[in-house]
Amino acid sequence: MRAPASQSLLRVEHLGVGLRQRQRRQKRQHTIRAVEDVSLTVNAGEIVGIVGESGCGKSLTALSVMGLLPAAMELVGGSIVFENERLDQLRERNLNAIRGNRLTMIFQEPMSSLNPLMRIGRQLAEPLVLHGVSTAGAIRERVLEAMGKVGLRDPETLLRAYPHQLSGGMLQRVMIAAAIVCRPRLIIADEPTTALDVTTQAQILRLLRQINQTDQTSILFISHDLGVINQICDQVLVMYAGRIVERGTVGNVLWHPVHEYTKGLIKSIPTRRSKGAPLPSIRGRVPALAEEKAGCAFAPRCPAAHSQCFLEVPDELALSDFHQVNCFLADVESEMEYVRI
């Protein structure tokens, strides 16, 4: 049965991303996968988070949706549906009509993500120019409106400035302004605050939340910080070594984690009470791309792993409508306990 079109804005199913094969003769089974069997849904007006350690495939998942995978990577199966269109099957020209218009992206590094030789004004106007707003007056009005929304003051000076004249926080605001100037339905934000200092981080998060609430813009928010996810997301997906290991509403996943990896991540969030104490992190490290991964990829680091974990990849288990986990150790009953509470 298909969900009504109005509900799911973005639906990714069984997405796989692998290293591009140089030789045709090599068989598909031997493709090195960086992302495997990732499914996710973003509904209208929702903020969905993806969390996981560095290198677990968060950025590649996001870039797949945008059709902007690095040259060394390619899609290997799966489907990406945005507003009832198969993005993974669109021609580049049709994709260009969507990118920057209804679907936009904000990157981690605001400093290098803007053209150093182009004035801020032109860079803010670019999405409008590319998506059919042609009169100078209309462009100006929309740019000023977007700048107002992201709290950029003194627009006249700013429009004429070059990126190197602005701070990181300002540049990220500019990036966000360019991302919302065409009033998109979905913004993909890939660690938008990681390169910024703490105060600026909080401001940018507040700004994104505000954009989500006033314009009903959905956000796919990527972070390695569960604390940040907790602040702004409705749903969260926990990724490990290219796969989703746990997913659900933020309340379920963060307050009643089932997967040992999620529990480890939560323990690693520094709290006010734990200040000064050594950070309890998960022992071991993320496996490298090329490493053979039989069974659950987390098993070697899992404190509760048993023999089955090393042999088979666990399927997704629905603990409730709002909480799914990929782990042999979880059972439905344990979840039911707190659901009944």
Place this chain on the structure above:
Amino acid sequence: MLFIVKRLLLSFVTLALVSLLTFAAFAILPGDPARVMLGQDASADQVAALRTQLGLDRPLPLRYLSWLGGFFGGDAGTSIKYDLPVNDMLADYIPVTLALAVLSLVLVVLIALPTALLAARFSGSWIDRLVSALATVGISTPGFFLGVLFVWLFGLTLRFFIAGRYVAWESDPTGFFAYLFWPALAIAIPCAGMAAKYLRDSITQQLESDYIRTAYSRGSSRGRALRVHALKNALVPALTMMGMIVADIFAGSIVIESVFSVPGIGRLLVSSITSRDFPMTQTLVMYIAVVVIVANTLVDVAIKALDSRVRLS
């Protein structure tokens, strides 16, 4: 402002060094201009008489200093070989070489820019490999060989131009440029190969950067991202090379002018070195150095105009 003062000072030092080097070269070179002019049959007395007449009996350092004083005073002395004021002669020869150099430079840009753009746009494809192969051939072919080849192929065989019959600007401006086209092309091809390769690499490198990904994320097509975003960023380092190319073009014209019988300063330089014409050689070298310095200054100003982050220093 300070930039201009510094730049002028630096240019002055460069010019002084260039003139000293030429002087040193002359001090080392064996050969006597009077002997060259009179030929091997002349008697020692005749040679001595001409030497006195030309002022060659004074020691070279003295002649250098008097020439140096004259050059900066606007009188570069008298040519030993032609017995005419050097500056008057150069007034006829310099415009020809400048026209040849400008034509060569235009050809370099006209060849290098589109090929580099094409190669970068389709980087990794057969087009890219073809451009790269052609550029390598262009770079490694000496300009004089191209000159001789052109004279034989386009001049003597295909008769696109009459080899050796230079057309003066005064008699036929169109014919002048039509004739200069071939030597200019011979000079331009090695430089264009270098420029195309460098610009292509510069553009492909820019195409990998984050702001290009941002451009795509906003709906920009590949062609537009290249033209609007990558090109300008790639031109900044490529422009620096333009300064070097101007020097290369002058070096190339010295030989090519002889091959095509173009009466420019290149040919004049060769003949004045052969006849040990000290004032003429010194002056020519100085003027070429001035042109190269001016070209490099213009390049720096152009870079500054493109990239406001650049500090001129």
